[in-house]
Amino acid sequence: xxxxxxxxEEIKSINEGVQSLDMSVTEATENRKAESADYQExxxxxxxxxxxxxxxxxxxxxFYNPKLAKETTTKGPYDLSLVQVSLHEQKPxxxxxxxxxxATMVSDLKKEMSVAKVEEVNSQKEYEALVADEKE
Numbered sequence: 001x002x003x004x005x006x007x008x009e010e011i012k013s014i015n016e017g018v019q020s021l022d023m024s025v026t027e028a029t030e031n032r033k034a035e036s037a038d039y040q041e042x043x044x045x046x047x048x049x050x051x052x053x054x055x056x057x058x059x060x061x062x063f064y065n066p067k068l069a070k071e072t073t074t075k076g077p078y079d080l081s082l083v084q085v086s087l088h089e090q091k092p093x094x095x096x097x098x099x100x101x102x103a104t105m106v107s108d109l110k111k112e113m114s115v116a117k118v119e120e121v122n123s124q125k126e127y128e129a130l131v132a133d134e135k136e
Contacts, residue, residue, distance in 0.1 A: 032127045
């Protein structure tokens, strides 16, 4: 009779442990999905910001430093050919501060995306290890 009660208690304890493991895996899965969604959103926002900053830098170069401007096939809303500025009035050094600031911002965004990618990979590995451990 007592051995049956001990076995019943062990079964109950094992079932509680399994339920606890299931809950922890479910929670880890939800956390991982949220982290992944945050990563995807960050990547989209930073990529859009880099693209926008590159366009701004190119626009500044078209005006201040035409030799550094990228050749584009699309027309922007402003036709810079209508702006009449004589060569002695252009001041490339005036744009250097803004252009270098934009370049720094682009660099910072790219670093942030690199760090986020490494964190995403590490988080995924940790999650997979947790799930693998829970299955054992």
